[in-house]
Amino acid sequence: MPQIDTRLIQTAVMGGKDGDRPVILPEEAHNLDEFRRQYGQTNFWCGTLLGGCGEKLMTKRYETKVCHFAHHPDRYGTSAECHRTSEGADGADHLFIKQHVKDWLTGQGHAAEASLRTLGTGPGDAVDFWLRATEQHLRFELRPEDYRSWRKAAESLGAREGHVEWVFGPENTITHDMVARQGYALRVRCETEGTDRRVLIGTVTADRPVVWDPLATCRMTRVGIATPTLEELRAAGKMRIGGMRHASLPTSLPVAGPQLVFAIDSGATAPTGSPFDESGRHLYMGYLKPTAKRIIRTMLSLPADVPPPADDHVYQLSGAVRILITEPVGAAQAYWAVRADAVTRLNGIAAERTGLWRPSVALEASVSLPAPRNKAARKEKNAKALATVMEPLPQPVHAPQARALREKLQGIARKRDTTTWKQLSEEFDIRLRQLSDHTLRDLLVEVDQAAHGDSLPLSVLVLARGGRKKLPYLGAILRSLGIDAPESGAALQQWSTETISRIHEAYGASGSVKPDEAPQRTSSGPANEPMAVTLGTAYRQLGLLRGKASEANQVAARATGLRAERLSAVVAETEAHIRLFAEVRGNDKALRHWSEAGKQLQERLANLIGHSPVSPQATTSRPAAATPLPPVTTEKELFSHAPQSGKAPAESTTTMAEPNARNSSHAEALAEFTRLTAEIETARKGDDLKTVQIVYNRANVLYSRRISAEEKTRFASFMRDIRVWCAAHRSRPEAGAALQRIRQLLTRLERNRGKVPTSEIQLVLDAVREIRNSADTPLPPDEEERLARWDALVRQRTAEEQETLPPAAVPDQARDELRAASGSNVPLAPTRPGRLSRTAVERLAASAREILMDTARTGGAVLTWGDLRARLKEPLPHLHPDDQGELLVAVDRNTPQDEPLLTTLMASADISQHWLYPHVRFSLHRPRIPEEELAAHWAREILKLRQIWRHR
Known part of the structure; x- marks a missing residue:
């Protein structure tokens, strides 16, 4: 029709x-x-x-x-x-590209045939250029395809016409795949220039933003289009020449290094020109054996500073181990390899068990016999086995550095401290950063090799990254020193902790330890780590703060006057301090400051609450559950009500008061467990795996020890679901840092819903949008929905706050009048710092309106807050977001409804539509514009505004 x-x-x-x-x-x-x-x-x-x-x-x-x-x-x-x-103007981009690229090729001496291709949506899906003289094919793909369709087209064009040079329109999955394949991808876009569209070619790489160059500055070479940016990268050696004419760059998948062992194939050499070649690394042909799997022939990529593996040894892979995969380009070489940071040589027994090595002389049969029951006989047999299969200790190659490092470790022992390689490189020798794990292991062997055989190994004082666990190759160091250490990882960690305690006791008592005066092994348990003690104390303090805050709320409900106000203020401050705990618990320094501030808040609450007299009836009838339960329950507290095994029967006799105490303990444990489950659910919604694991461990102690069997049955499915969720999240790839930060911010808002003012919510949402705009990938639908809900809540709150002005937002000059009218001598709550009074907003709005009218008359560019600040006659402070909205609304309060808003000319720092523009339209009762049409509407409104004011 x-x-x-x-x-x-x-x-x-x-x-x-x-x-x-x-x-x-x-x-x-x-x-x-x-x-x-x-x-x-x-x-x-x-x-x-x-x-x-x-x-x-x-x-x-x-x-x-x-x-x-x-x-x-x-x-x-x-x-x-x-x-x-x-x-729009971009609707004819395929014709402009066809016209300009053909003229560009002709100007470089190429006779090209140009044609338009449809890929299912229209004639502008792709533009093809065929250079007959050089047999090159250019395809400008302006509409994205799915990967399988594109791959079929690429293989078909390549088989029919040889090499194809691809240039893509919008960025999509295929451009990311192209970057992974050849290191870069090319894109095209057009910009309006009068009645024409200028063609720009963009160079996409993995480690930098897209760089756009005019088509006229590019060259057509035998290997494809060369942009100025691409030529700079190739000249610097960062990009290979040829693009897709070469085999694809390999991709990689993480694997567990300790489960892989490798042996060199002495009769084979690594192929030259392999796609797995990397600068600073070497390839070795050999045999790989995963745990409980068959042996596979493949290649191993190791850093150049790692000593070449010998063909008469078997090695365990260590460091970051990954499987490298590439697509086939021939039929004579492997297309997968293993990449590792280091290797650890296995001893004779372990190497023989892999099946990749056999000793030249048969081992003693006694090595495989069961261990004797007698401890002395077992030690004698172990010594014989070690003497039979263990190689001689390596000769010292870093003797001066080893002596200096031993003195450094002795000083650390005197301070009753531990260290890491990172700390040693900063405080002792920066060259340690450049050494591989293999070299560092040999260095620690030399540190302890010169000591007496019965002395304690100082190498246990060097811990892995983070300063919590032992070095991954500590067992190899102890075996090289001939020390009888546990085989399993957990037992070795326990042995290491005990040895550290013994070293601290020895060096702390005498200042130094001679080789022949080493102390005997004590029965002390593992040394408590400073961080664990600090975190446990902080959790207990958190529970005390919550109890004090609850008690203060009860007292404030009965109090009146100034005391009630002070109690409410300190309780609010305490609740904010409690919410801050989730952010600082992973930082030692911040946690100490938090703990010190918490002690001060406890004292202030105690002083304000005071001591109320307690009646005898209350003493006998009120259970001890009024005392808040600490969030962290230690093992001693868990078993404090159980009878001790060494006591007489009379000491463990049950009294009449014990059932009541036990019931009270169960009730307290159930209340605390319920609170922890709520905290777990909140952290799980925020996808915070670390918090879920910490709180789950605390809840699991109560679940297994303190709550009744009926309650265990009720919560069994919940605990099982949390275990499954944690296992699934530990095995999945980590989300991007931007997505994790956005989830944390939104979760924090949801935890404090109803307590955060509108302005602070808006600041958080602005931060979320900024992170989202700078991220490489779009937000998942769930996060977009959460963000939309918060936007709707902010709009609703803003509308409600404009109708009623709360006392906290009363202008400064009207505060005394309002207090006098109320007849109260109690001071009103102070205004929020940084906010402007209504008079100041109206005055600035009048000046800003004059500037915007002048800009509209002259057809000038849009203004940012910085531009407006420079043109105002009076100083314009940095405005609070709420003040920005009020100022813009005041500018257009008298603008006719049939005219565009003058504040349309206000833009963000990147010269895009200001984020407050929809809020201003809503506040002035203008029709709502759908979000997907907002950018086009904003551009049309600017044109209309200039047309209207041009003749005024």
């Missing part, structure tokens, strides 16, 4: 309905007059190559609206039906 054409069409073709010469209609009236003088008024068509109907178009000139093309109406004022979907 014919309809009236109301579309604002900006592009057309000349030369008939099938023409391929595109033009863009200017939006300004005076520019349209020049356009008509140059091209006439009758040679414009809704071209079929634009997806149009093929009918003629006319130019529409407006002074107060945007100029555009329109279909010729019939005598009834309607036009023929047209299904063209591209109305």
